[in-house]
Amino acid sequence: MKSILSKLWLGITSLVLFILIIIWIFQVGFLNKFYVSERxxxxxxxxxxIVSIITKSKNPQIVSEETMSRINSTISSFNAQVIIIDSSNNVLFFNAPHNVPKRNTETIPERLLSKINIExxxxxxxxxKNTRLNDSFYFITVGIPIKENGNMNGYFILNSPLAPIKETTSILKNQLSIITLASIxxxxxxxxxxxxxxTNPILKITKTSKQIANGDFTARVKLESKDEIRDLGDTINNMAVQLGQIENFRREFIANTSHELKTPISLIRAYSELIMDVDGEDKQARNEHLQVIIxxxxxxxxxxxxxxxxxEMEAGYYKxxxxxxxxxxxxxxxxxxxxxxxxGKNININIIAANENTLISGDEAKMYQxxxxxxxxxxxxxxxxGNIIIKVNNINxxxxxxxxDNGKGIPKEDLPYVWDRFYKVDKSHKRNNSSTGLGxxxxxNILEAHKFNYxxxxxxxxGTMIWIEI
Known part of the structure; x- marks a missing residue:
């Protein structure tokens, strides 16, 4: 199995190679076609x-100064040969490209016109394209008819030599070879x-995750970056904290449950043994022992x-x-x-309610509990x-x-924990006959399932006051 490091390295390198191949194809393979098409x-x-300028002149048979100025600009820009002929194929204007050998330049119009006569x-x-007038040069020839009111007045012909592409392509190949090697x-x-x-942060996260999976909930991911991977690391750290809390709760729950269950089981066993030792005639003692067992x-x-x-409620099954x-x-x-x-304790309970017919919406059986x-x-x-007061107030x-109640009260430092399972305000762990430590x-859990404030x-x-807002 390839590591993520090698996959990333191969992926990035392959992307660079792909881009270089595209550059080679367009810069070398299509250079000649692109150059000819653009020219x-x-x-x-x-x-x-230029034909538009000639058509607008007073006498199309005479090359005007405006036309000549534009022709010179074209000749300079494209090293072009310009030929203007009339409707009888008489040459009205002609020049030769600067890079064409002087020999036989005077015959170029005749040779060119004979090649494009059909057109x-x-x-x-x-x-x-690629009109060949001698052994060394190829040309692009463009011919545009000069028409006025549908009548043919002549032709404007541009003949531009093609630069030697092979030498340029060879130089470009050498240059691209160096660039390709350096780029790779x-x-x-x-x-x-x-x-x-x-990958280093991912490896750290993997290592820490394995430690957490093996039960080391103190393990933490330490990352310096500020990105999505850092967020993932923080999530792993938070998960470790939560799992640590769950593990502590599990241990406390087992310990507390064992403690709470041990006492009644021990009492049941002890009084059962006592019953065995009680004489058959001592019914009062036997009944007292049996009552304790019950x-x-x-x-x-x-x-x-x-x-x-x-x-069941904490697992989310209760709705x-x-x-x-x-x-x-x-x-x-x-x-x-x-x-x-x-x-039994001579306690008086009073209900103070503004409206005796107050209705609330909820699960009646669970709210009863x-x-x-x-x-x-x-x-x-x-x-x-003592006295217990129950107030029911309607507020909007x-x-x-x-x-x-006006009883013992709860120390301030214990208040945040009274909702926890088996939490004992009385650190002596004295048992109350009716308490399970889970009330x-x-x-x-019932109030939070109802989304009630408390x-x-x-x-x-x-004394103590517990309030619920419904």
Whole structure:
């Protein structure tokens, strides 16, 4: 398999060679045709302009000063031979090109006219390329009829010698050979340099990606350039950070889950062993042990359900089903279900609502769970004989719900983490009978799935307020 370095080098070098081949084809192969075509077009254009001047003169049979001036300019520009003949083929004007040998120049008009006699008889514009008048020179001959009111008054003939193209082509070949050799050497060096500059960052990215794939999430791509490859490197670095965070979460999740599951399992095992040791007549002790086993089994089952439920939401499988429902009725239903916890700690819950018929749009079952977890937490972290206030305010098109307790509160440094799984504000990790450590994470995922705003405010030993804006 060819490396990207060799592919880039071959690609750039091949491109330079292709361009050089095109130059050779046009500069050497088509040089003669191009030169003859350009000279022909220029002579034809010049001849038509002079014929126009002759036609406009008072006496076309006499070469005027204006015509002579333009003819001299043409002769100078094209080293051309100009012949003007009348309708009877009498030569009215003639000159010989400067680079034609002097010998027999006086016979050139007769020799030329004899070669183009058929074309002259047709009375039309004609072009003859490579007309040979002697052993050394070839000419381009352009003939333009001089007509006035449809009557033929004569012919204007331009005869221009062709420069020796073979010598020019030979010189051009030598020059192009040197340019080609130099271009290939320079192109090879520059393409290799550019290929290295381009591939080195890619090799760094590849090396770092392999390190990340092998579990080294501290690996980073360090690039100095400011281009798309730098953006790719930054993306790889960001991916490493994200994967590192996921790996840390995975380890913490396993550790926390193991810790949370270990205790109920240990209690179930311990009390099961105690039941075996209890005498058959001591029913009270046996019932107490069995109740502990039942409670811990329920707790274990709730934790597993919460873990599965949270995993489903974070994987993106959960989509809320929106419908309108009464928020006050839902909160009252939650309070009724948690009334036994309130009575145990003598906690009073008050609902303050501007409108008892306030409706919100959302997934009613999931929002029930949100309110259940919020109020349950408020009860758990409230002191005995405490108060919990639930405010429901209508603000324009928004409903703001606040759950306020006057309990233990949360330290300021812990507030950003209360939404994390298994996060413990109480660093002693004392267990609460009804807590799985996943309630706030579930609340967060449900609210974010609904695209509802939420937040928390708290002060240590004064209480906590959690708000939701719908």
């Amino acid at each position: 022909t077009n220029n002579l034809l254009k010049e001849g038509n302009e 002259i008889e047709k009375g039309e514009t004609f072009i003859k 050497i320079i192109a090879t060096f520059l393409s290799l340099l550019l290929a290295k500059l381009f 409670d811990e089994s329920k707790r274990l089952n709730t934790m597993v359900e919460d873990i599965l439920y949270l995993s 809320p089903e929106f419908k309108n429902f009464s928020v006050i009725d839902t909160i009252n239903s939650v309070i009724k279900k948690l009334s036994f916890l309130c009575s 949100v309110f259940f977890n919020l109020i349950n937490n408020a009860i758990n972290y409230s002191h005995e004989n 098109d928004m409903v703001r719900i606040e759950v306020i 706030m994470a579930i609340i967060k 937040g928390i405010e708290s002060e240590l030993n004064k």
